[in-house]
Structures are given as C-alpha cells and as structure tokens.
Amino acid sequence: MRLPTLRRTRTVEPGIVTGTARLDRRTKRLVGRLRPGDIAIIDHVDLDRVAADSLVAVGVAAVLNAKPSVSGRYPNLGPEVLIEAGIPLLDDLGETVFQAVREGANVRIDGNTVLLDGEPVAHGVRQDAETVAKAMADAREGLSVQLEAFAANTMEYLKQERDLLFDGVGVPEVETRIGGRHCLIVVRGYDYKADLDVLRPYIREYKPVLIGVDGGADALVEAGYTPDMIIGDMDSVTDDVLRCGAEVIVHAYPDGRAPGLARVQQLGLSAVTFPAAATSEDLAMLLADEKGASLLVAVGTHATLVEFLDKGRGGMASTFLTRLKVGGKLVDAKGVSRLYRQNISGSSLLLLVLSAVAAMASAVAVSTVGKAYLGVASEWWDNLVFQIGQLLGRLF
Template identity: 85%
Template structure:
C-alpha cells in the first residue's frame, strides 16, 4: 500500500517526522478515527496481524506503543506488517505516554524519542526489520509453552460450554430462516476484502444468509450487500448498519451481562442476546449450525493454529472447538480466493472471439438463409466496385 507523504518535523534530525497524535488503549476502536499521516498511540501487547492491517489501511505515519509489540510469548504477525509497510514503530514507551499526551497533540518523533513542544515526553525501542526478525526468532522458541496453554484453555472452555457445543443449549431463537440454506459469515479480519470480491458469483447464485460479525456487517454493506443478521458485542459496527434492518444478536458474557445491548436499545433497534464465553465469530457459526445451515462459508475468520495464537487470547480455544463441532459444513473463503485469483489471458480471450466468429461464419455459409444473404451481399459489393470504377 502506498502511504501518504509524511510531514517532516523542524529538527536537525533528517529522519524526524511530525504528526497529530490519536490515543486509545483499544487499537480496534482507535482505527475508526485515525486519518492518513497521523500517529497512533496504543497500549497493545503483541500486536496481531488484524490490528496491523487496520493501521496500515488508514495510512498512519507511526505507531507509538506503551507496551512491547512482541513480548516473546509467541510469534505474533503484526509488527512485521507495520515495518514492511514503512510505518515507524516505537515500543515500550510506558503508561506515562498516555498521561503526557492528549488527543490532537502535534508531536515529533526523533529516533526513539517522542517530543511535544520540543520537550521529550517518552523514549522507547524503535523497531526495524532486523530487530523484529530477531524478536520473532526468540518468540518461536517459546511456542511450545503457548501450545500447552492453548490446549489447557481448550479443555477449560470445553468444560464450561459443553452443553452449548454438544446440545446447542443457549442458542437463541431467531426469525431469520437458516434451515436448508448456505450461510456466509463475514469477520473484518484476514483478507476479507479479497475473499468477498472472489465470492460475488457464489453470493449471486446461492443467495446465502449473510451474517456480519461486528465490523463484518459494515464490510458487507461496503461491498454492496445487506446483512441478514449482525452478531457481536457491537463495539465496531456503525450506527447506520445497525439500523439497516438486519436481525441483531448481541454477544453477552456467560453471566448474562451484555454491554453492547444498551447501545442497540438507544438506536431503537430490537435485539436478542447470546450468552457464551466463545468469540463472536464462533457464536455465528454455532448459531448457523444449530439452525440447520447446509454449508457455512467463513470470510476473514481464523483458520489455522498460527492465526489462533496470533490473536493472543485464551478465548481463541473456543474457535478450535467450534470448528470441530461445525465439521464438514465449514468452508474457509481463503481457499476459494486462492483458487480463483487467476484471470483469463488476453491471448485466450482473443482465441475465444476468433473461434466464435469462425463458427458464426460457417453457420451462415452452409444454411439456406445464409447463402441467400451472402448472394445479396456479393451483388451489393460488385455494384459498389463497379460504381467506384466508373467514377475513377
């Protein structure tokens, strides 16, 4: 992605850059108000790829992280994405950075230091391709520990939610007709735009039930579709999309608390709740399976162990078990996008046109009507040649 031209700071350091600071401890929430060339101030241990992709998409000039972007617990993918796209990344600035900076401050980055009005307000570790590669190598050595923790979380989740997984206990009754139909579940995650693009013919032909998981509902609308259902904690879906007429299912904690429900009610939108310890994308799959979907196509979801660990949450154990539960119904759209990326070559298209033209000419030449038409055209041509010859 081509990034906007960075605004250079008035400094003796030729590599210094300046920009407007935007602060939020939740990266997902911050990306909604960032603008190209601004500086993101975050509090995010082990930046995952989804968060990094979102920061790249808005075109930030730099990322200032109060925490380590790679803690060493596991090889998370986000920092590589940021560095690869030319975004300055400074780590370990400490909690004080949120006290010393305010939203909208104009800050200057010099080396590994952050300046406000010419005074240093924080200093950290400036990452580059070499330091990130070294940290990733160290993190891979500790991967076995994370695998053990992942397995333990999986067993804990199975004990906690076995009735939901095995018998569908707690799945709400929805009005959307799912039985006997395909279901397309969209999460605003890995490669979701490419996957939605490739799936256009499939969506047109099969007309699946469209379920957006939080911001995935916005992704559907941006691609020209109207979601049939929105599932999630409602922290990243826009108000306009919530009002689009889709059935809304709010993800609640196991004890029934649903912080997102208040926002939905303020918009005067009816909603159901789905209490569970799983992730919102898992709830969408479990609901589709329980209500009789014949096929579930997943867009932007977590599909393999590396992606599960990259998210860095114990809750990702539910994703693993959900896929075991859904089984053969689940198709990941990433595989579809890889299969259909090749375009028809120009030579193949030209050959197709020539073949069609030759076939039409042959059909005209052998048919009675075609012969009569050719006779008329031949006489017209002879008359035209004769008249031109007479004139010159």
C-alpha cells in the same frame, strides 16, 4: 477500510517524524478516527496482525505503543507487518504517553523519544527488523507454554459450554431463513478482501446467507453486498451498516450482560442476544449450524494455532472446539486467492472472440434465413461496387 492517501506527516530528517496524535486504548476503535499521516498511540500488548494491517491500510506515519508490541509469550505477527511497511514503531512507552499527549496534539518522534512542544514526554524502544526478529525468535521458544495454556482454556470452555456445543442450548431464534442454504461468514481478518473477491462467482451463483461478524459486516458492504445478519459485540461495525436492514444478533457475556445492545437500541434497531463464552465468529458458525445450514464458508477467520494465539484472547480456545463441531460442513476460504486466480490472457480472449464469430458465420451460412440475408448482402455489395465504378469512370 480507507486506502492510504498522501500523508500529512513531515519527516524532518532520518529517524525524526512529526504528525498529529490520535490515541485510544483499543486499536480497532482508534482506526476509525485515524487519517493518513497521523501518529497512532495505542495500548496493545502483543500487537496482532489484523490490528497492524488496519494501521498500515490507513497510512499512519508512526505507531507509539504504551505496551510491548512483542511480550515474548508467543510469536505475534503485528510488529513485522508495521516494520515491513516502513512504519516506525516505538514500543513500551508506558502510561506516561497517555497522560502527557492529548488527542490532536502535534508530536515529534526523535529516535526513541516522544516530544511535545519540543519537550520530551516519553521514552521507549525503537523497533526495527533486527529487534523484531530477535523478539520473535525468543517468543517461539516459549510457544510450548502457550500451547499448554491454550489446551487448558479449551477444556475449561468445553465444561462451560458443552450444552451449547452438543445440543445447541442457548442459540436464539432468528428470522433469517438458513435451513438448507449456504452461509458465508465474514470476519474482517486475514486476507478477507482477496478471498471475498475470488468468491464473487460463488456468491452470485449460490446466493448464500451473508453473515458479517462485527466489522465483517462493513467488509461485506465495502465489497458491494448487503449482509443478511450481523453478529458480534457491536464494537467495530459502523452505524450505517447496522442500519442496512440486516438482522442483528448481539454477543453477550455468559451471565447475560450485553454492552453492545445499548448501542443497537440507541439506533432504534431491534436485536436478540446470544450469551456465550465463545468468540463472535464461533457464535456465527454455531448459530448457522444449529439452524440447518448445508455449508459454512468462512472468510477472514482464524484457522491455525499461531493465529489463535495472535488474537491474544483465552477465548480463542473456543474456536478449536467449534471447528470440531461444524467441521463436516465448514469450508475455510483463507488463501483461496493464493490457490486460484482467474487469469485470461489476451491471446486466449482473441481466440474466444474469433471462435464465436466463426460459429455465428457458419450458423448463418447453413440456415435458410441466413442464405437469404447473404443473398441480399451480396446484391447490395455488387450494386455498391458498380456505382463506385461508374463514379470513377465519370471522374477520369
């Protein structure tokens, strides 16, 4: 993911922002085209945190949403992320914004109005910390309804995929050796960068199978690793990473349709499909478990009810059952970076160096070879002092 650089936007006065419009109905696809200072136009009801984090990381000047960023169904986390980052959020603009604005157009935001060539083309709701906080409070009141729907989705998934969950039916054969090894499953989700950084010593020592879930494969490459396997519907992993040599598993619908397979084949790569109603991160866990992995370490995956709902898909219900299935060998790395950070102070480092020097000096002093070297060094030093003394005597 690109780090934000100097923005190209021009703020004319408070409340007014101008910039180049980039628009797409799929936020994660749009992020790949955005540049610092662009104005992102999205169609994303209940904006989730992962999408908001990616928009902040790019350094957009503003976000225009055709849909409500908080619908009230549940307390989604994305709008707060944008507001805290100081990025203007104009909400509920409707289809008009997609019909009126074209890719690359120079747009102007004035209050709650979007202008193109000085003419208003769409009106929305300008969100701020107060309006988002109120919307979130209202959404929390309706959380029980979403919990009931989540439970119903979970039971429906259990009916559809019980053979996969209990007996591993449908898990494809893979070439990557997994049996008896640790597997590190990376999703480009919450706190994945910090947790990957903290896990470096673990990766270096245990050399786990590196499994990237869609954009998680890019996250591994950005961290300096090469994934062994890529699993997903192939809508957010880049072409270069797909060509890295990893084994590719394409997530397919339960009826066997796999839209992502065509893209993989166009790149001249071979792949197998994995039909299931679960999410791609769940398939990665189920596959690794079925193939005999001794430990599953999850990075960036979803772990709490709010995170499941924040993802905004009924299919997230599969995550609950998947974790019940693999729970005995699953370690969630979420928050590891907050729990533990390696921190060596300067004084501790100096003490360590001095201790090493003292140990080396002691070892040299007590050994036969060391005593011989010390004798030579002492004689060399005496000769040097004698010669310096003679030179000073001649001068004075």
